[in-house]
Amino acid sequence: xxxxxxxxxxxxxxxxxxxxxxxxxxxxxxxxxxxxxxxxxxxxxxxxxxxxxxxxxxxxxxxxxxxxxxxxxxxxxxxxxxxxxxxxxxxxxxxxxxxxxxxxxxxxxxxxxxxxxxxxxxxxxxxxxxxxxxxxxxxxxxxxxxxxxxxxxxxxxxxxxxxxxxxxxxxxxxxxxxxxxxxxxxxxxxxxxxxxxxxxxxxxxxxxxxxxxxxxxxxxxxxxxxxxxxxxxxxxxxxxxxxxxxxxxxxxxxxxxxxxxxxxxxxxxxxxxxxxxxxxxxxxxxxxxxxxxxxxxxxxxxxxxxxxxxxxxxxxxxxxxxxxxxxxxxxxxxxxxxxxxxxxxxxxxxxxxxxxxxxxxxxxxxxxxxxxxxxxxxxxxxxxxxxxxxxxxxxxxxx
Ligand SMILES: O=P(O)(O)OC[C@@]1(O)O[C@H](CO)[C@@H](O)[C@@H]1O
Numbered sequence: 001x002x003x004x005x006x007x008x009x010x011x012x013x014x015x016x017x018x019x020x021x022x023x024x025x026x027x028x029x030x031x032x033x034x035x036x037x038x039x040x041x042x043x044x045x046x047x048x049x050x051x052x053x054x055x056x057x058x059x060x061x062x063x064x065x066x067x068x069x070x071x072x073x074x075x076x077x078x079x080x081x082x083x084x085x086x087x088x089x090x091x092x093x094x095x096x097x098x099x100x101x102x103x104x105x106x107x108x109x110x111x112x113x114x115x116x117x118x119x120x121x122x123x124x125x126x127x128x129x130x131x132x133x134x135x136x137x138x139x140x141x142x143x144x145x146x147x148x149x150x151x152x153x154x155x156x157x158x159x160x161x162x163x164x165x166x167x168x169x170x171x172x173x174x175x176x177x178x179x180x181x182x183x184x185x186x187x188x189x190x191x192x193x194x195x196x197x198x199x200x201x202x203x204x205x206x207x208x209x210x211x212x213x214x215x216x217x218x219x220x221x222x223x224x225x226x227x228x229x230x231x232x233x234x235x236x237x238x239x240x241x242x243x244x245x246x247x248x249x250x251x252x253x254x255x256x257x258x259x260x261x262x263x264x265x266x267x268x269x270x271x272x273x274x275x276x277x278x279x280x281x282x283x284x285x286x287x288x289x290x291x292x293x294x295x296x297x298x299x300x301x302x303x304x305x306x307x308x309x310x311x312x313x314x315x316x317x318x319x320x321x322x323x324x325x326x327x328x329x330x331x332x333x334x335x336x337x338x339x340x341x342x343x344x345x346x347x348x349x350x351x352x353x354x355x356x357x358x359x360x361x362x363x364x365x366x367x368x369x370x371x372x373x374x375x376x377x378x379x380x381x382x383x384x385x386x387x388x389x390x391x392x393x394x395x396x397x398x399x
Pocket of ligand 1: 174217218325326328329
């Protein structure tokens with residue numbers, strides 16, 4: 001068993017339980033680097049982006065110290081979601097951040113970051129998203145302009161080709177979330193390599209005029225292609241209705257919230273040509289209810305989807321297909337465990353209440369559904385770096 005994993009299962013987990021849960025305590029491992037390197041860099045970035053007062057700086061200092069060399073503390077008694085977090089994992093309080101499940105620890109770290117900047121505290125900073133400047137900056141780049149302008153050419157191609165291109169746009173839009181970029185070396189990642197698993201055709205076969213749930217990941221240059229894909233599917237009656245699941249509050253740096261959806265829609269509507277047309281159609285779809293935005297509290301839970309509450313389970317059960325975007329949703333979908341990479345995708349997703357697809361670039365150790373040849377070729381070329389480099393991607397489906 002790898003050093004940074006443990007077999008005892010979380011008391012919450014209803015998922016198959018054979019594979020060890022990932023921890024962060026092996027120095028030099030990917031999860032270790034998130035706590036030891038990525039989080040301190042993120043705190044620096046957030047401090048630089050806002051003129052926070054002395055109390056907030058002190059709280060950020062305390063979080064940095066606790067999460068690198070201290071232990072996990074409960075939320076303050078005044079926090080409205082304290083009971084919720086106790087229920088989600090009070091057994092982890094008092095332990096080192098590195099010694100509890102990586103998924104739980106990372107989620108709770110983001111909750112504590114919001115506490116430090118007073119995001120939930122009544123007062124002037126309430127509701128100020130510490131990541132918003134970075135998300136907005138992404139929408140205002142020459143690359144974003146080019147991507148939107150390319151839609152005019154795409155609109156001239158056959159509808160099938162458009163769908164294929166928009167699906168891949170949504171997939172590769174996941175490549176560079178801000179947390180990832182904080183860790184990546186200059187210029188990385190750049191290549192769209194062949195997919196390591198590609199169930200794209202099976203996914204497209206599930207677009208049969210019913211309901212799509214798209215569980216979004218990052219704002220900015222990932223959310224825009226997600227919205228363009230939804231617009232295309234609605235326009236061509238490939239789906240009749242879409243539910244876009246976003247986060248109820250800022251999370252994992254660049255994860256999309258309602259405010260980010262609105263920024264993306266405004267960005268589209270203010271563009272020219274086909275991009276603006278999409279923006280206006282999406283606006284109408286929201287107005288007439290063909291597109292709904294959902295911000296379920298479980299979207300920010302530190303747990304796998306195997307533990308989802310009944311109302312969410314019901315919603316996914318009623319969809320023709322649920323698309324899970326991104327790396328974190330993948331970890332939550334299959335469980336943040338060191339599965340053998342050749343485990344069939346259908347095994348850890350067997351609990352999911354309806355057809356489910358993952359669109360993900362590979363940015364953490366977790367993976368299933370590879371054929372043995374693909375895994376050997378990746379290992380021969382890159383040792384284990386392919387798991388976390390963000391240069392590989394997959395589409396996996398369980399119908
Ligand atoms: O979910 P996303 O945006 O694709 O990726 C999130 C991520 O950058 O954050 C986690 C580590 O901090 C990993 O799951 C992954 O590397």
